[in-house]
Amino acid sequence: MEATMFQALVQIESNSLPQAPKRAVSRTYPAVPQRDEDVELRHLTKPSLPPTPAPSGPTTPREERDLEMSAPNAPGTPESTEPANVVEVLPTLTDPPMNKFRFIAVCAQTLLNGLTDSAPGALIPYIEKHYHIGYAVVSLIFIGNALGFIAAAPFVDAICLRLGRAKTGCVANFLMVLGYLPFVLAAPFPVIVVGYFFIGWGTAVTLAIGNVFTANLQNGTIFLGTMHGTYGIGGIIGPLIATSIVSHLGPDAWNRYYFLTLALGTFNGLNFLWSFWNYENEATSTHANQSLTTVTSAGGQSTAPRAELSAMLRAFKSRVVLLGATFIFAYQGAEVSISNWVISFLIATRNGDPTSVGNVTSGFWGGITLGRFVLSPIGARIGEKRFVYLLTIGAAVFQLLVWFVPNIIGEAVSLAIVGLLLGPIYPCSATVFTRSLSRQEQVSGLGVISAFGSSGGAVAPFTTGLLAQAAGTFVLHPIAIGLFGAMMVCWYTIPTPRKRTE
Numbered sequence: 001m002e003a004t005m006f007q008a009l010v011q012i013e014s015n016s017l018p019q020a021p022k023r024a025v026s027r028t029y030p031a032v033p034q035r036d037e038d039v040e041l042r043h044l045t046k047p048s049l050p051p052t053p054a055p056s057g058p059t060t061p062r063e064e065r066d067l068e069m070s071a072p073n074a075p076g077t078p079e080s081t082e083p084a085n086v087v088e089v090l091p092t093l094t095d096p097p098m099n100k101f102r103f104i105a106v107c108a109q110t111l112l113n114g115l116t117d118s119a120p121g122a123l124i125p126y127i128e129k130h131y132h133i134g135y136a137v138v139s140l141i142f143i144g145n146a147l148g149f150i151a152a153a154p155f156v157d158a159i160c161l162r163l164g165r166a167k168t169g170c171v172a173n174f175l176m177v178l179g180y181l182p183f184v185l186a187a188p189f190p191v192i193v194v195g196y197f198f199i200g201w202g203t204a205v206t207l208a209i210g211n212v213f214t215a216n217l218q219n220g221t222i223f224l225g226t227m228h229g230t231y232g233i234g235g236i237i238g239p240l241i242a243t244s245i246v247s248h249l250g251p252d253a254w255n256r257y258y259f260l261t262l263a264l265g266t267f268n269g270l271n272f273l274w275s276f277w278n279y280e281n282e283a284t285s286t287h288a289n290q291s292l293t294t295v296t297s298a299g300g301q302s303t304a305p306r307a308e309l310s311a312m313l314r315a316f317k318s319r320v321v322l323l324g325a326t327f328i329f330a331y332q333g334a335e336v337s338i339s340n341w342v343i344s345f346l347i348a349t350r351n352g353d354p355t356s357v358g359n360v361t362s363g364f365w366g367g368i369t370l371g372r373f374v375l376s377p378i379g380a381r382i383g384e385k386r387f388v389y390l391l392t393i394g395a396a397v398f399q400l401l402v403w404f405v406p407n408i409i410g411e412a413v414s415l416a417i418v419g420l421l422l423g424p425i426y427p428c429s430a431t432v433f434t435r436s437l438s439r440q441e442q443v444s445g446l447g448v449i450s451a452f453g454s455s456g457g458a459v460a461p462f463t464t465g466l467l468a469q470a471a472g473t474f475v476l477h478p479i480a481i482g483l484f485g486a487m488m489v490c491w492y493t494i495p496t497p498r499k500r501t502e
Contacts, residue, residue: 114234
């Protein structure tokens, strides 16, 4: 009697147990926390309904490829016919062991990007004299750089899928080397502009590879901060090296700076090829090595073209994306305009010595780097929205001091403080954009925002060069302050996101 009752009780209890999981939920972007609303509750059975009997026999065993299982299906949930996906286990900096060399490769790449972007501010006066051109013509290099960046962005995924990261990074670096050759040879100025197109193209591709690889490591946010910190280091030492070269070797030696970038670009190309070789085939990187924005179904058919187009169209309909793109357009336009034209302002308006004021740009980039490391945590504590308001207003005030205080030392200090205040704005705004977008919108949305930022980094300094040719280099300051005002307006209209606690 008791044995019969016990057997019945076991049968009833076993029927109430949840089924073995039919599928695992794939996390396409592991660096981004999931929203609360992503948890599916629609198929839960009401308590009043009787549970569906469980099949007899042992529970379904886990397959070897199931690295991590999702929550079990609720009783009564119909079995899905969709292909099962695998939940990704994030690699670390040391597992697989080659990851540490890959991280060194992407950091060396961002160092090269910093050396490339910061040098024109110190070298523009010598380039103008060498080619006998004015501000308007020399500013065409910024247009060439932006066109290369924008032209590469839509094709990064397709190139990586066809060639793999190792060959893609190698080709991109050697295209940058091709772009440095006209500088080394002091080629005609139109060839210089074309060279900057190749530099922009290679920068866009390698930056995308580096960002995705680093973000998919465990503690990816920390490593991303380190990676982008090396960009600031390149921004600091680039003007120092360029100014030192022309000071010791003469104004005609301005092009020798690019021997440094050419050598580093060659090293980076070979380093990418070696460190990322066989990256896609490593078992522990099965999910980290997906294409930058592509998800492939179990049948092996890539959904990249349609998914990419659909995601891009959704991004352009998002209010957050459009406002964020305008905000970053103004931010990067102000940053690049200040760093590349303030030396010309100090020489033309303050009668500064080109061999000494060229170092002022290093102070500006040093402020940006220090601000990102030191001030960014403050924004997380007091709130990114409020903090960006304070930073933008402070940057505008010190930019006014650079404009109206006729003292080169005082202006150099004020400019370094402007950089210090501008530094945390980008990471703080990126945090706000990420929280305001769903996981499905983040890749395409942030891609659109980044592309607009690159455009701002070309349009604003180009416009500054045109106006400086007609009215004088002082136009840098009203343009920068006007861009700060545009940032404030965009920031006010961007909705405040909820702060995630996951």
